[in-house]
Amino acid sequence: MTSPSLVIVGGGLAGGLAGLALADEGRGPSVALVESGVALGGDAGHTWSCHESDLDGEVRGLVTPLVAHRWPRHNVRFPGRERQINTGYLTVTGERFARLVRERLERAGARVLLGAHAVDVGERHVRLADGRVLAGDIVLDARGPERHAVLGAQRGFQKFVGLELALEDDGPWQVPVVMDASVEQNEGFRFVYVLPFSRRHVLVEDTVYSEDGRVDTDAYARRVAAYVEAHGARIDRVLRREVGVLPLPLDHERRPEEGRGGPLPIGYRGGFFHGVTGYSLPEAARVARAVARTRTREDAARALAALARAQAGQRRFQRLLARLLFRALPAPKRWTALERFYRLPDETIARFYASRSTAFDRARVLVGRPPAGLSWRRLLSAVREAA
Numbered sequence: 001m002t003s004p005s006l007v008i009v010g011g012g013l014a015g016g017l018a019g020l021a022l023a024d025e026g027r028g029p030s031v032a033l034v035e036s037g038v039a040l041g042g043d044a045g046h047t048w049s050c051h052e053s054d055l056d057g058e059v060r061g062l063v064t065p066l067v068a069h070r071w072p073r074h075n076v077r078f079p080g081r082e083r084q085i086n087t088g089y090l091t092v093t094g095e096r097f098a099r100l101v102r103e104r105l106e107r108a109g110a111r112v113l114l115g116a117h118a119v120d121v122g123e124r125h126v127r128l129a130d131g132r133v134l135a136g137d138i139v140l141d142a143r144g145p146e147r148h149a150v151l152g153a154q155r156g157f158q159k160f161v162g163l164e165l166a167l168e169d170d171g172p173w174q175v176p177v178v179m180d181a182s183v184e185q186n187e188g189f190r191f192v193y194v195l196p197f198s199r200r201h202v203l204v205e206d207t208v209y210s211e212d213g214r215v216d217t218d219a220y221a222r223r224v225a226a227y228v229e230a231h232g233a234r235i236d237r238v239l240r241r242e243v244g245v246l247p248l249p250l251d252h253e254r255r256p257e258e259g260r261g262g263p264l265p266i267g268y269r270g271g272f273f274h275g276v277t278g279y280s281l282p283e284a285a286r287v288a289r290a291v292a293r294t295r296t297r298e299d300a301a302r303a304l305a306a307l308a309r310a311q312a313g314q315r316r317f318q319r320l321l322a323r324l325l326f327r328a329l330p331a332p333k334r335w336t337a338l339e340r341f342y343r344l345p346d347e348t349i350a351r352f353y354a355s356r357s358t359a360f361d362r363a364r365v366l367v368g369r370p371p372a373g374l375s376w377r378r379l380l381s382a383v384r385e386a387a
């Protein structure tokens with residue numbers, strides 16, 4: 001049995017940022033980061049994005065070195081309407097994340113265990129498939145949404161298939177299109193997401209908000225290819241495929257019993273994500289900073305609970321909006337709720353994504369003429385059920 005004082009299980013976004021924050025606090029030699037894949041961030045690579053305004057000074061320094069691409073603005077599209085949002089947008093790529101996090105942790109004296117499968121994750125130990133046991137005063141569980149078990153009984157799903165593409169010629173995209181809902185609506189609320197890393201290098205994702213978490217990856221990939229071709233671009237080759245299914249809570253979350261015999265869950269598993277968009281980068285960075293300043297399991301549990309309490313009001317609001325999207329609007333009309341939302345001022349939109357919506361922001365989102373297909377009766381019912 002080997003004994004680092006802190007073990008992180010899962011080398012994705014949440015686990016990697018927690019390791020970086022601990023290294024920044026001079027605690028690298030006490031850390032072991034366990035990842036089942038052959039690289040941090042996931043074997044197939046990944047991208048994590050957020051709005052520049054999502055990151056306050058507390059976490060900006062942690063995230064900034066990992067940022068691979070930054071744009072000064074981004075666009076959204078709906079049937080018959082397009083809008084430019086004058087808020088910066090940034091992306092962390094899996095390749096950069098894997099390289100820089102591993103380099104930084106190993107330089108700080110941390111142990112990075114790749115290809116290490118955790119078969120038993122307890123309050124103060126992690127047993128690996130090869131028989132090794134890592135004992136720690138603190139065990140952080142950052143294994144992600146695929147094993148996520150703390151959401152409420154009712155949930156929707158944000159699911160997507162993305163293709164990272166090399167184009168034959170310059171494509172038409174120069175800034176991100178974070179939501180193109182002018183596409184055909186099927187399965188639920190559907191939109192296409194585009195990140196132009198350069199004029200000939202893009203990531204295009206076909207995304208659906210649906211009650212069904214199943215994904216036909218080939219069908220989604222064909223839709224991506226059709227979208228690219230419809231915009232006058234020609235695909236030279238597919239560099240990478242990315243698939244995701246993010247559960248979104250529609251009723252009260254049942255949070256883990258953080259002080260009662262198990263590991264401390266962080267990241268998506270711990271419920272630290274935006275309840276409508278599924279964005280988790282800003283939350284993961286805040287959790288990482290908070291945990292890195294604690295020294296005991298009890299203090300770490302209290303820090304996580306405090307973060308959850310501080311965001312409780314935002315989570316209730318997000319849960320209400322998710323419920324309206326999934327329960328109060330018929331599937332073909334769900335896009336109208338987002339189209340209405342994107343008529344609000346840039347500042348209101350930015351605070352919503354950053355989970356800092358004010359009471360006035362919430363009123364602006366909810367009050368006024370309902371989106372097409374949403375009646376006041378359905379709205380009031382959703383408010384009561386989400387309260």
